Amino acid sequence: RDVPRHLFVPERRQRSAYGDFPLPIGYGQTISQPYIVALMTKLLKPEKDDVALEVGTGSGYQAAVLSQIVETVYTVEIITPLGKAAEKRLNEMGYKNIIVKVDDGYFGWEQYSPFDCIIVTAASDHIPPPLIKQLKKGGKMAIPVGKPFQVQKLMLVEKSEEGEIRIKN
Incomplete structure (x- = not known):
């Protein structure tokens, strides 16, 4: 089913929910523009039996999109009110395969690792080592690298079946 983006914005x-641009969702955060959501999701090549980690739940939109494709989405949000609101929204909308945690996503969610795919929706000035560690062999991670609200590079991290890391931008 399609994910109704207008239900994930204030x-x-x-009225602007379907424009191809980010929108503020409060607490200095934004919901990513639809193009970026689609691009990052496509880069991961998720499959129906995959287990995914999302870092930066925000309003829950990206998790909802991923949940249509993969078996389970674990999502971590550092801003308590955003995480709680996203969890409530996703539950009310009937998403049963998304688990939300309020915590620092830099450290991933080791309890449920390794992950087939990891999507990071918040920019980081480097790729967090705990996330690389929690990526399954053969897995992929999409992450914007750079300073928040400045020019960032979308990086694709791939872990080979031998455990070697390859990074593309």
């Missing part, structure tokens, strides 16, 4: 922004 009410006053709903």
